[in-house]
Amino acid sequence: MPITDHALAIAAAEAGAAVVRARYGSSLTRFMKIGNDFATTVDIDAEKAILDVLRGARPHDVVMGEESGRTGTDGNGRTWLVDPLCGTVNYAARTTLVSVNVALHTGTGSAVAASADPFSGEVFWTDGSAAYLRCAGTDERLVPSAESKLVDVNLDPPFPSRDVFLAARMLADDDFIDQFHPRVVSTSLAVAWVAAGRRAAYVTDRRDLSRSVHFAAGIALCQAAGCVVTGLDGEPLHTGGNGLIVAADERTHAALLTLVRRQRTATT
Template sequence: MSITDQAVAIAAAEAGAAVVRARFGSPLTRFMKIGNDFATTVDIKAEEAILGVLRGARPDDLVVGEESGRTGTGDNGRTWLVDPLCGTVNYAARTTLVSVNVALLTGTGCAVAASADPFSGEVFWTDGGAAYVRLAGTDERLVPSAESRLVDVNLDPPFPSRDVFLAARMLADEDFIEQFHPRVVSTSLAVAWVAAGRRAAYLTDRHDLSRSVHFAAGIALCQAAGCVVTGLDGEPLHTGGNGLVVAADERTHAALLTLVRRQRPGPA
């Protein structure tokens, strides 16, 4: 019996999560990237484990990994996006708020995705039609909810849209504080939490997120779960606009867009 794409995504994310979990607290070698960004030996080993699963199950597909870049020679319109450890800074500081993300892009968008929490044992996944969380072999349908009023914001640089929106300014907005409860997790695991009803919303000003190794899986989960997912202007993500607003419902989404627009400079 052939293995389905969603099963491959889950297996790959679980393989990476196993490495991340097993090596937690061990000495880490850091490899500097741009600015203060860095990878560790665990990022690399987790990505190797993920690629091992993908290469074994889908040898003809392309893979784009955060650490290894683009690999494979296939030309079938299928590309796997791999983020082996989202929250590397957290992990290096022995904080367990991290995720392992795997997503498959096809000509019609993100077909399947999985986002694994190495320390809870949960895997959030979608087959493109609905979204689920798997724990101890049992799948439960994800249902978004804004009841918590918790809104996660991304404070990690760079800030490409700072002239029109900066998350740090949002934290000082009295109306934002009155309506919501701001949180900063610093990992895209918080995007999956919106799909699961554990966050009311998530905000970031990062660019071109629909094909991002960091965000593609979480975005796919939220879209499949029925969340409202747009750019900072309320435009669809595929139009190439700036940033990301993911909300559990239309009311929350509208309130956040109003707060975002207040940061934009007025006419001279």
């Protein structure tokens, strides 16, 4: 029986996670990219494991890998977005806050996705209609919640919107301090945690994220789970606007939009 797309996303993410987990703590060769960004041998090997799974089941689909770039023939409207190790800096520092992300993008957005935590053994996944957590072979529906008041923010450069918005400034706002508790895990695993109710929200000023290998899986999970997902100005992501706000509910989203707009007003 042919494997479904969502089962394939899970299998691919788990294949990458197995490599990441097995190589943890080993000696890593680094390959510098732009600025201080780098990949390691584990990023490359995990991506190869993921691509082997995808290619074996869907040889005619396009694959966009963070390390290998675009491969495959275009034409069927299906592109797999692969981030083999989100949190490379954490991993290289022997910190286990990382994720392995796989998402299928079609003409209408990311149809299915999986985000695997190599060290907890958890896989957050969606078939496009609902979102789930798989652990020890059992699937549980993801239910967002703002109860924790924890807001994860991206504080890693570059800061493309710094003239009008900077996450570090938001953290110093008295209204933010009164309403929320900041967290920084420096991996898109935190986006999946919003869908799972472990974070109230996630904020980044990175641009045009709807087809990002880093964020596509987390965004798909949150949308399927019923989170509020927009750009920094509250605009739909497909419009190609700036940044990302993912919130567990409308109230949290509205509060964060107010904080963002306050910075924009102050700098204009």
